[in-house]
Amino acid sequence: xxxxxxxxxxxxxxxxLERAAKFLVRFYRVNEEFxxxxxxxxxxxxxxxxxxxxxxxxxxxxxxVAVSEGCVVxxxxxxxxxxxxxxxxxxxxxxxxxxxxxxxxxxVAKRLIEEAAKKLREKGAKAIAAEFPxxxxxxxxxxRDLGFRPLTSVYIKxxxxxxxx
Amino acid sequence: xxxxxxxYKISEKLHRFYEGKIEVILKVPxxxxxxxxxxxxxxxxxxxxxxxxxxxxxxxxxxxxxFIAVVSDGTRVLGLGNIxxxxxxxxxxxxxxxxxxxxxxxxxxxxxxxxxxxKFLELLELVEPSFGGINLEDIESPKCFxxxxxxxxxxxxxxxxxxxxxxxxxxxxxxxxxxKLVGKDLKNMRIALIGAGAANIALYRLLKTYGINPRxxxxxxxxxxxxxxxxxxxxxxxxxxxxxxxxxxTEGGWNDLRGGGIxxxxxxxxxxxxxxxxxxxxxxxxxxxxxxxxxxxFAEANPVPEIWxxxxxxxxxKIVATGRSDLPNQVNNSLVFPAVFRGVLDVRAKTITxxxxxxxxxxxxxxxxxxxxxxxxxxxxxEEWEVYPRVATATALQAIAEGLARVKMSRDELxxxxxxxxxxxxxxxxxxxxxxxxxxxxxxxxxIIESKPEKKRxx
Numbered sequence: 001x002x003x004x005x006x007x008x009x010x011x012x013x014x015x016x017l018e019r020a021a022k023f024l025v026r027f028y029r030v031n032e033e034f035x036x037x038x039x040x041x042x043x044x045x046x047x048x049x050x051x052x053x054x055x056x057x058x059x060x061x062x063x064x065v066a067v068s069e070g071c072v073v074x075x076x077x078x079x080x081x082x083x084x085x086x087x088x089x090x091x092x093x094x095x096x097x098x099x100x101x102x103x104x105x106x107x108v109a110k111r112l113i114e115e116a117a118k119k120l121r122e123k124g125a126k127a128i129a130a131e132f133p134x135x136x137x138x139x140x141x142x143x144r145d146l147g148f149r150p151l152t153s154v155y156i157k158x159x160x161x162x163x164x165x
Numbered sequence: 166x167x168x169x170x171x172x173y174k175i176s177e178k179l180h181r182f183y184e185g186k187i188e189v190i191l192k193v194p195x196x197x198x199x200x201x202x203x204x205x206x207x208x209x210x211x212x213x214x215x216x217x218x219x220x221x222x223x224x225x226x227x228x229x230x231x232f233i234a235v236v237s238d239g240t241r242v243l244g245l246g247n248i249x250x251x252x253x254x255x256x257x258x259x260x261x262x263x264x265x266x267x268x269x270x271x272x273x274x275x276x277x278x279x280x281x282x283x284k285f286l287e288l289l290e291l292v293e294p295s296f297g298g299i300n301l302e303d304i305e306s307p308k309c310f311x312x313x314x315x316x317x318x319x320x321x322x323x324x325x326x327x328x329x330x331x332x333x334x335x336x337x338x339x340x341x342x343x344x345k346l347v348g349k350d351l352k353n354m355r356i357a358l359i360g361a362g363a364a365n366i367a368l369y370r371l372l373k374t375y376g377i378n379p380r381x382x383x384x385x386x387x388x389x390x391x392x393x394x395x396x397x398x399x400x401x402x403x404x405x406x407x408x409x410x411x412x413x414x415t416e417g418g419w420n421d422l423r424g425g426g427i428x429x430x431x432x433x434x435x436x437x438x439x440x441x442x443x444x445x446x447x448x449x450x451x452x453x454x455x456x457x458x459x460x461x462x463f464a465e466a467n468p469v470p471e472i473w474x475x476x477x478x479x480x481x482x483k484i485v486a487t488g489r490s491d492l493p494n495q496v497n498n499s500l501v502f503p504a505v506f507r508g509v510l511d512v513r514a515k516t517i518t519x520x521x522x523x524x525x526x527x528x529x530x531x532x533x534x535x536x537x538x539x540x541x542x543x544x545x546x547x548e549e550w551e552v553y554p555r556v557a558t559a560t561a562l563q564a565i566a567e568g569l570a571r572v573k574m575s576r577d578e579l580x581x582x583x584x585x586x587x588x589x590x591x592x593x594x595x596x597x598x599x600x601x602x603x604x605x606x607x608x609x610x611x612x613i614i615e616s617k618p619e620k621k622r623x624x
Contacts, residue, residue, distance in 0.1 A: 030399040101393040101402070101413045138403075 006074075006108060007067040008115040011056065019072040020065055021048040027075070027098040034133035037156060062092075062119040066099070066108050074099040076112040080123045092120025092128040110146065175610055180255060182607060186262050187273075224297065224513060231510055231586075233298040234275040235260045238285060240305040241328075244443065244467060250276035253303055260302060260327075260502075266594070267553055268503025269586035270510065272300070282308055282315075289316050289324070297510050300502065301326040306362050307405040323509045323517045329367035331498030334505070334522045335544065336364070336438060336463060337371050338529035339496050342543040343484045345534070347459040349435060352376045355419050355457070357430040359448065359471065360441030361386035366407050368438060371526075373414075374519045383418025383434075384411050387441075389426045392417030428452040436461035439471040447471035453480035462486075465496050484540055493541035500529060500545060504553045507583050508560030512570035521563045528559035550591065554583035 011017050025048045031038035041047060055063040055077050066074030078094040094116055099108045117128045130148060132139040180186070194200060202208050212226040224230045239253035257274030264272035275292070279285045289299060299322065304312060309326055316324040325331070344351035356372065358365045361384050373379055384391045391412040395401075401409040422429055427448060431437055432455045439448055444464065448471045453460060462482040464470035467489065474485040474492055486494035505525050509517055532552045533545050545552045558579045564570040574582070597603040606614065 026399055030403070033400055033403050101398050101409070102416065104413070 011065045016072050020075050021052045023075040023098040024048040027096050031133050034135040062116050073103040074108045076116045078116045088126045090124050092125030094130045229297045232271045234296045235272050235300045236275045237302045238280045242303045263499050264503050268507040269590045270506050286315050293320050298322050299324045309363050310407050325517050327502050328363040331502045332364035333367035333371045334501045334526045335498050337526040339486050339544050341530040342538050343461045354435040355381045357434040357437045358384045359439035364440040379414040382415050383430045385430045390422045394423050431455050438463040440465045443469045444471040445473050450476050450480040453477050459483040494543050504556035505560050507557035512561045512564050512572045514564035515569045521560050524563035525556050525560045528556045557583040
């Protein structure tokens with residue numbers, strides 16, 4: 001089914017929230033591939049379900065699902081982030097995006113991003129950004145093709161465990 | 166059952182006796198010193214100057230037209246695993262022997278330490294000027310898929326990975342004739358592929374190109390049926406995109422499987438092709454009973470097939486093929502690679518497409534059909550050497566039809582050329598045997614090798 005016929009909207013039922021939570025876990029499981037700091041907690045499903053609830057309720061959050069024939073096939077979550085010293089503030093940041101494998105390569109992710117951008121703009125966002133693991137080359141080329149450019153680099157290192165008490 | 170033959174031991178003995186198995190020998194007269202001025206300095210500067218201007222002439226002024234490399238990093242050798250380049254050496258030298266004997270192709274083993282995919286590819290690019298083609302061999306999966314795909318793009322000579330394309334092509338040929346025997350249309354058959362390594366991933370692609378709907382295919386790997394809801398599906402997208410693609414395209418096959426393993430995949434299948442791990446009983450008798458009437462079972466693992474033929478037949482299989490030479494219907498890639506390379510070298514094809522592999526498979530099947538196919542004869546055997554010029558011709562004609570041939574010839578010209586090249590190798594060898602230029606095998610070994618193969622049940 002073409003992406004145009006797909007409904008992009010907030011999840012409306014318990015069932016849809018459940019499925020969204022499942023997709024959230026799948027999204028983070030992909031990230032686990034790229035860096036151990038993306039490793040999830042044991043039994044992440046209940047945590048994901050709570051997160052989804054928060055995303056759905058919080059004022060500065062946007063949570064949308066792609067629905068095809070009554071079934072959730074994709075998910076996006078973004079939030080509005082403020083930094084009052086910058087002209088571009090607030091920024092709309094997309095943090096989680098997932099599309100079911102059977103529905104990929106037909107523009108679902110692109111539509112999710114467009115709709116999320118609209119909602120973030122309604123909440124005041126002046127620009128939109130996407131966060132993803134540095135080594136995820138699929139994401140790099142995907143966002144580049146949509147006209148995004150690299151902005152922030154996040155470098156990370158583990159803290160050494162304390163020796164003295 | 167008689168005494169079991171220890172092939173490992175005999176092989177070691179003969180490898181030591183002959184100190185390897187191929188050598189380079191001249192094909193031009195060089196019996197007086199005058200010839201050195203022709204074949205070497207100063208005369209050779211003539212061809213060299215031409216080649217500096219026009220490198221393409223290397224296919225006419227050197228042996229490049231008939232010369233290929235058998236390349237391996239030794240990361241997945243036979244069933245032995247990652248045993249390194251030296252470990253792979255005798256296998257590659259053996260492959261070179263088969264190339265010469267069956268296809269008249271001059272081949273050298275080229276084992277190396279470039280295990281990193283980009284380094285491996287760089288090596289191929291760097292040595293490309295020496296060769297008319299590249300045969301890749303015994304490289305671990307999924308690295309082998311990337312290396313083959315990339316090498317095909319980057320090199321201007323044909324690159325073939327025999328563990329993928331060779332096995333897939335001969336399997337397709339077997340399926341074509343098996344389908345004929347059971348009176349089914351292969352294009353509408355439901356086929357379960359057990360194992361998702363080099364051979365079956367290549368077979369999947371070949372079957373799709375042949376015209377089979379991916380929904381009529383189901384593929385099982387060591388973790389079960391490939392389907393789009395599998396827990397590790399996104400990881401596969403990154404680590405093995407070939408498996409990922411199969412999961413998405415087949416959607417778990419005709420039964421929309423969202424879990425399960427080999428028995429679930431075999432349910433309702435017309436054919437099963439297992440290229441997984443040595444059996445027996447990787448495939449169980451009762452699972453064959455879940456298949457459609459007149460089931461076709463290809464159990465290709467070596468040395469022991471996933472299910473013994475007699476067990477498969479007892480459970481209702483109509484046609485059974487294995488990888489073994491001592492059982493009927495051997496699915497043997499040696500039927501394919503010498504002929505495919507003979508064909509592409511003769512027309513200087515730029516590459517070997519899947520449709521060329523299909524043309525080779527169809528000709529292989531036709532050859533057996535003309536001889537009279539039956540349950541225990543769906544594929545030619547390596548002894549029927551006339552099959553090689555036939556398959557070479559079919560491959561070359563397809564290359565011409567696809568606009569990939571740099572040299573064009575008629576069917577008759579192609580056949581005659583391939584026939585003559587292969588025949589001349591056979592004739593030369595015959596002479597070497599007769600004159601003792603190839604030393605006779607030690608008596609104790611000769612007795613074993615020349616004894617009739619025992620028809621046996623079980624190993």
